[in-house]
Amino acid sequence: MRPVRLPTLATLWCRTHPVPVTWMYRATDPYAVTLCIRAGRGGADWSFCRELLAAGLLMPVGHGDVQLEPGPGDTLRIELSSPDGHTVLAVTAAEAHRFLAQTYEQVPLGEEHLDIDKAELNALCNRDHS
Numbered sequence: 001m002r003p004v005r006l007p008t009l010a011t012l013w014c015r016t017h018p019v020p021v022t023w024m025y026r027a028t029d030p031y032a033v034t035l036c037i038r039a040g041r042g043g044a045d046w047s048f049c050r051e052l053l054a055a056g057l058l059m060p061v062g063h064g065d066v067q068l069e070p071g072p073g074d075t076l077r078i079e080l081s082s083p084d085g086h087t088v089l090a091v092t093a094a095e096a097h098r099f100l101a102q103t104y105e106q107v108p109l110g111e112e113h114l115d116i117d118k119a120e121l122n123a124l125c126n127r128d129h130s
Contacts, residue, residue, distance in 0.1 A: 001027045001106055006099040010037070010078075010089040021091065023099040025050070030112035033103065035078070037089070046080055054100055054109075057093055 004025040009018040024034040024045075034047040048066045055061040056068025057076060064081070071077040075090040 003027075004099065004102045004106060006095060006102070008091065008095050010091045012087065012089060019089065021089070023096070025099070025103040025106070027106045030107040033099075044080075050100070050103060051109075053096065057096060057100075 004023070006023040008021055008023070010021045011018055020038045022036040022038075024036055025032075031050055032047045033050045033053050034045050036045045037043050046066065048062075052061055052066065052068060056078075057070060060067070060069035062068050062079075066081075067079040069077050070093065071090055074093045076093045076096050078089045078091060080087050080089070
C-alpha cells in the first residue's frame with residue numbers, strides 16, 4: 001500500500017506566517033501518524049498515535065511532548081515540546097479529518113496489527129536480561 005500523504009499549511013499559533021507541513025501515514029505502522037514540519041532550512045518529523053489525532057479533533061488530549069485540542073473556528077491546535085524546543089501550530093481541522101479518513105480507508109480503526117517476526121519476538125522475550 002502507498003503511504004497516505006496530505007501536504008498542507010500550518011500557522012504558528014496566533015500568527016499568520018504559514019509553515020509547510022505534511023501529514024503522513026503508513027499501513028506498515030498502523031498506530032502512528034507523522035506530521036512533517038518544514039520551516040526555513042530545517043524541519044522536524046513528529047510521530048504520534050493516530051487515536052490521539054482523532055481524539056484531539058474533539059477535545060483536549062495528550063500530555064508531555066504532544067498535546068492537541070480543537071481551536072477556534074476550523075482549527076486544530078497542536079503543541080509540540082522537546083528538549084530542543086517548543087512550538088504551537090494551528091492546522092485546518094477539516095484537512096486533519098480528511099487525512100484521518102484516508103488512513104481509515106487503508107487500515108480501518110480496530111483492524112490495526114503489526115507484522116512482527118515470531119522468531120524475533122520469541123528471541124526478545126526469552127533473552128537473558130541480567
